[in-house]
Amino acid sequence: MVKTIESTVPIIDFGKFLNGSEAERKLIAGDMVKVMREVGFMYLVNHGIAQELINEMFAWSARFFALDENNKNWCRHPEDGAHHRGWSHVGKEKVSQMVFDRDLVKQLRRQPDVKESFDLGNENGYYSNIWPHDEDIPGFREFCNGFFACEDHTAKQLLRAIALGLGLDEEYLLNFHKTSDNQLRLLHYPPTETLALQTGEKERIAAHTDFGTMTMLLQDSCGGLEVEDPHIPGLFIPAPYIPGSIILNTGDFLMRWSNDVLKSTLHRVRAPPIDSKTGLAQRRYSIPYFVGADKDVVVDCLPSCHSALNPKKYESISSREYIAMRLRATY
Numbered sequence: 022m023v024k025t026i027e028s029t030v031p032i033i034d035f036g037k038f039l040n041g042s043e044a045e046r047k048l049i050a051g052d053m054v055k056v057m058r059e060v061g062f063m064y065l066v067n068h069g070i071a072q073e074l075i076n077e078m079f080a081w082s083a084r085f086f087a088l089d090e091n092n093k094n095w096c097r098h099p100e101d102g103a104h105h106r107g108w109s110h111v112g113k114e115k116v117s118q119m120v121f122d123r124d125l126v127k128q129l130r131r132q133p134d135v136k137e138s139f140d141l142g143n144e145n146g147y148y149s150n151i152w153p154h155d156e157d158i159p160g161f162r163e164f165c166n167g168f169f170a171c172e173d174h175t176a177k178q179l180l181r182a183i184a185l186g187l188g189l190d191e192e193y194l195l196n197f198h199k200t201s202d203n204q205l206r207l208l209h210y211p212p213t214e215t216l217a218l219q220t221g222e223k224e225r226i227a228a229h230t231d232f233g234t235m236t237m238l239l240q241d242s243c244g245g246l247e248v249e250d251p252h253i254p255g256l257f258i259p260a261p262y263i264p265g266s267i268i269l270n271t272g273d274f275l276m277r278w279s280n281d282v283l284k285s286t287l288h289r290v291r292a293p294p295i296d297s298k299t300g301l302a303q304r305r306y307s308i309p310y311f312v313g314a315d316k317d318v319v320v321d322c323l324p325s326c327h328s329a330l331n332p333k334k335y336e337s338i339s340s341r342e343y344i345a346m347r348l349r350a351t352y
């Protein structure tokens with residue numbers, strides 16, 4: 022049987038959590054945690070972020086990436102990989118999966134990802150944002166900041182649901198996400214020779230898991246995102262855009278925090294359908310929002326995720342220590 026996304030990545034109606042009765046809220050929270058345990062990826066519909074706002078964010082993203090290279094250079098990502106802000110040109114970044122060996126990282130970087138990105142965080146955060154000149158793209162900064170806040174609002178509702186589904190106090194996870202230390206990432210994968218993507222000579226984004234607590238992912242209709250089958254390692258299943266949906270996936274930090282009860286699943290971006298006019302793999306835009314825990318708060322295993330039969334597997338760790346370790350392997 023051909024595996025389809027519907028049979029692997031479930032669709033959850035989050036509106037029933039946002040506006041439902043106490044019983045419905047509990048049911049949805051339980052469903053979400055079940056999916057996080059089994060698959061690590063879900064589609065959310067009625068998630069509370071207005072579609073017009075999402076469309077507008079994609080339009081701003083396209084406008085930003087269409088800027089002249091000199092204008093984008095003004096806000097380029099610093100060499101320090103930990104300061105994850107600003108524009109990274111095509112070829113700058115290589116996402117890798119848990120590779121900490123310096124020589125191996127060097128070797129992997131010879132085949133960089135064919136994508137460019139723009140990263141921003143909370144304006145009041147530890148790392149300053151790096152913006153393009155306002156006159157080059159007036160209104161961009163303001164819109165991005167508004168969108169960041171809107172996603173943060175939804176992220177907080179999702180954190181409530183996950184805590185509830187884990188049998189914790191609904192506010193439990195919010196107490197570790199007080200500073201909104203999240204990252205909004207605009208991604209642009211330019212048109213690329215399909216064959217090079219198919220043979221793996223070039224990659225859009227190699228198989229990886231995300232670092233943080235969780236990721237909310239917006240994608241356009243191009244296609245190419247694939248999620249590893251939870252039961253068949255190495256089998257990747259296409260996760261196309263479902264109108265009106267966003268994707269929610271568990272991050273590595275939450276996986277560790279939950280004693281591996283919640284799964285952070287491998288995913289990648291491969292060749293989408295070929296553009297019939299150019300013969301190239303179509304351009305893709307996506308917008309992940311990485312939700313991160315407060316950097317200096319040390320987390321120990323979640324209370325409902327360990328027992329005498331299932332003892333704690335990991336030392337307690339702060340998100341700062343954990344993320345720094347992962348970023349060093351990426352830049």
Ligand SMILES: O=C(O)CCC(=O)C(=O)O
Nearest residue numbers: 208231240246290307309
């Ligand atoms: O472009 C996409 O849809 C995937 C992006 C992604 O997985 C990431 O940036 O971590």
Ligand SMILES: [Fe+2]
Nearest residue numbers: 229230231288
């Ligand atoms: Fe990812």
